[in-house]
Each structure stands twice: as C-alpha cells, then as structure tokens.
Amino acid sequence: MDGTLVDTEPYWMAAETPLVESFGGTWSHEQALALVGLGLEDSARIFQEAGVRMSVDAIIDHLTDEVMRQLAVTGVPFRPGARELLADLREAGIKTGLVTMSMRRMATTVVDLIDFAAFDAIVAGDDATRPKPFPDPYLQACEALGVDPAETVAIEDSPNGLRSAVASGAAVIGVPLMLSLEGAGAHAVWPTLDGRTADDLAAFHTAHHAGLAAEAAR
Incomplete structure (x- = not known):
C-alpha cells in the first residue's frame, strides 16, 4: 500500500x-x-x-x-496508474489482494476512499503471522483469495516487500519510489504503473513462468 x-x-x-x-x-x-x-x-x-x-x-x-x-x-495521494490498474483488474474479473505492513484500520481507511470495490482481501500488519520480509503476509493473502502463489503477480516498491513476495512464490514486479530495488530479487522492474493494464500483468506472468520452465529444462 x-x-x-x-x-x-x-x-x-x-x-x-x-x-x-x-x-x-x-x-x-x-x-x-x-x-x-x-x-x-x-x-x-x-x-x-x-x-x-x-x-x-x-x-x-x-x-x-x-x-x-x-x-x-x-487526502490520499494515489500513485500514478495504481488506481486505474486496479479498476482494470476488477473489470477483467481478476482477484486482488492488498498486502501491507500498515495497521488494518489505516488500510481500510485508504481502501474505503477508492470509489469501487478494489480488493477481495486485505492482509495488514496486525494480521500477519510474521511481517515482511517473511513470506507470511503474501501466503496469507493467497489463502484468503483461494489461489496458489504461483498463480499471482505481486507489485512492490521496497526491498523488504520484494523479498516477502518473491519468497512466497509469486511473480514479482518492482515499481521503485524512494529506494533502489537493485538486487532485491524482483523478476521485473517497471518505472511506473501509469498506462499499465491487466493484459500487461497477464503477459508478464506468462513470460515469467515460461522463463522458469525453460530454466528447468536446461
């Protein structure tokens, strides 16, 4: 978040x-x-x-x-493209979860200010069995959504968040804001979410798993 x-x-x-x-x-x-x-x-x-x-x-x-x-x-300063990408995911029928180390009361305050039902599940800092960079928050979100981590794409802006998401087994995109994400394990780094769509996430997920399959076949 x-x-x-x-x-x-x-x-x-x-x-x-x-x-x-x-x-x-x-x-x-x-x-x-x-x-x-x-x-x-x-x-x-x-x-x-x-x-x-x-x-x-x-x-x-x-x-x-x-x-x-x-x-x-x-007011809530949404990051460029983030709200629009969420809206596109919802329109495409793709499940979405918010995984944050902020307290649930703050997470729900932010989510309530989005003018559509943006998330199927929220895992907040006071919900996580162990915090980021442990994989627990993302694994808990996958369980709440009823999906395998391998079926998901995670988007993160911090090294701790990236390590958490990667350790969960998700395909992970880093979108840097205040910190460099070099060496933090992101499978791709996008400079911004502005202009990105559900199709972009699907294409990234497909390419990521094709790369894993190619590596396993070597």
Missing part, C-alpha cells in the same frame, strides 16, 4: 522525526529510508533503540494516528 498504491511514505517520515526528537534523540533521512517496507513492530523496536521510551504498541498507534491525521487533512 504505502509507496505502491499511495504515496504515504513522506507522511510516515514526517511523523517519525518529531517522535524521536521529543525524547531528545535525532532521526536522519537515511534512518527513515531503512524502515520503508519493514514491519511496524520491527520499526518500533528501532525507535526504542533511538531513545523513544514508549512501548512497541504505543509507538505503532502514535505513528499510525499521525499518518491518518495527515491523510485526513491532505
């Missing part, structure tokens, strides 16, 4: 710095980038190491509240 469907990463960063500084610490842009795509509990422990004297749950709730407050003020 964050960085792939909506460009909320700057909102998270804007919430993080004041939190750390309120406990007398410092927080750099590089430290903030290191958290992109990481599970919220893991992120909260990093904030504790940076001097934030709050519980893991309290840190997660504070940051989520701050990001949601910013969304309420400024």
Whole structure:
C-alpha cells in the first residue's frame, strides 16, 4: 500500500522525526529510508533503540494516528496508474489482494476512499503471522483469495516487500519510489504503473513462468 498504491511514505517520515526528537534523540533521512517496507513492530523496536521510551504498541498507534491525521487533512495521494490498474483488474474479473505492513484500520481507511470495490482481501500488519520480509503476509493473502502463489503477480516498491513476495512464490514486479530495488530479487522492474493494464500483468506472468520452465529444462 504505502509507496505502491499511495504515496504515504513522506507522511510516515514526517511523523517519525518529531517522535524521536521529543525524547531528545535525532532521526536522519537515511534512518527513515531503512524502515520503508519493514514491519511496524520491527520499526518500533528501532525507535526504542533511538531513545523513544514508549512501548512497541504505543509507538505503532502514535505513528499510525499521525499518518491518518495527515491523510485526513491532505487526502490520499494515489500513485500514478495504481488506481486505474486496479479498476482494470476488477473489470477483467481478476482477484486482488492488498498486502501491507500498515495497521488494518489505516488500510481500510485508504481502501474505503477508492470509489469501487478494489480488493477481495486485505492482509495488514496486525494480521500477519510474521511481517515482511517473511513470506507470511503474501501466503496469507493467497489463502484468503483461494489461489496458489504461483498463480499471482505481486507489485512492490521496497526491498523488504520484494523479498516477502518473491519468497512466497509469486511473480514479482518492482515499481521503485524512494529506494533502489537493485538486487532485491524482483523478476521485473517497471518505472511506473501509469498506462499499465491487466493484459500487461497477464503477459508478464506468462513470460515469467515460461522463463522458469525453460530454466528447468536446461
């Protein structure tokens, strides 16, 4: 969601710095980038190491509240082409799932602002048995959708998210935003989702599995 469907990463960063500084610490842009795509509990422990004297749950709730407050003020900044691609997938009858490390209450807030039924399933950070980069969130989404991971395409913007999706067995497209995806294992990297359609995803999936079959036959 964050960085792939909506460009909320700057909102998270804007919430993080004041939190750390309120406990007398410092927080750099590089430290903030290191958290992109990481599970919220893991992120909260990093904030504790940076001097934030709050519980893991309290840190997660504070940051989520701050990001949601910013969304309420400024609206939801959808990434180029993301909403349009979702609409095309729905029209084509293709099942869709949202896999995010944000809390479910934030994920449902964002999804509710889409003017059509965009997702068949949501797996949020407080649903996952283990967070990204473990494969669990994507495996849980596949189970909820009733599909084999090999039948799916995952789209991610962060190295942690890519590792999670690849480990699940999905065919994975990286669409970079704030971080380089080089070496993170994406099966393809698209500079943007703008102009992409369900047919593009189907063609990518077919080509990916044809490549796997060719490798296995060598």
